[in-house]
Amino acid sequence: MKFKRPQVEDIHINLTPMIDCMLFILVFLLLSTTFNQQSRINLTLPDAQGVPPKHSEHKIEIVVLASGGYLVNGQALSGKGVDDVITAIKQVAGQRRDLSFIIAADAKASHQDVIRVMDVAGQLGFVNINISTKVPSRGFTE
Numbered sequence: 001m002k003f004k005r006p007q008v009e010d011i012h013i014n015l016t017p018m019i020d021c022m023l024f025i026l027v028f029l030l031l032s033t034t035f036n037q038q039s040r041i042n043l044t045l046p047d048a049q050g051v052p053p054k055h056s057e058h059k060i061e062i063v064v065l066a067s068g069g070y071l072v073n074g075q076a077l078s079g080k081g082v083d084d085v086i087t088a089i090k091q092v093a094g095q096r097r098d099l100s101f102i103i104a105a106d107a108k109a110s111h112q113d114v115i116r117v118m119d120v121a122g123q124l125g126f127v128n129i130n131i132s133t134k135v136p137s138r139g140f141t142e
Helices: 016-032 082-093 111-124
Strands: 059-064 070-072 100-105 129-131
Touching: 059 082, 059 111, 070 082, 082 111, 100 111, 111 129
Parallel strands: 059 100, 100 129
Antiparallel strands: 059 070
8 A cells, every 4th residue: 555655745934924023013114213413412511710830940831822823942943844843842841741721712712623633642741731721810891
């Protein structure tokens, strides 16, 4: 007697209904979600409270002028380039990188000029970088 072997049918999983459901849920979530613009930063700058400065004879003070020029410890630089600033700072500091590095920028100086000085200080290895501020006078009216 000859028996028929049972044939095993291949199992097929149809993913189309699952994909349709996932797309429907995705569209529903996108339409019902409100997007807040969290990338905007409300920046409130602190006022200077007039902390007495540390008086040190060994310091480097860079003044950034509104015209884009620089003063290093009161001496005006002949050029406005990065190389001039680096040369002047190296002459004043020598090999010491632990000196107090003070940046005093004019209120109308460009941001790029101030960042250039900060970048030079970082490249040369200074870690004690301070930005000088002016204490607002009390009772001042325009």
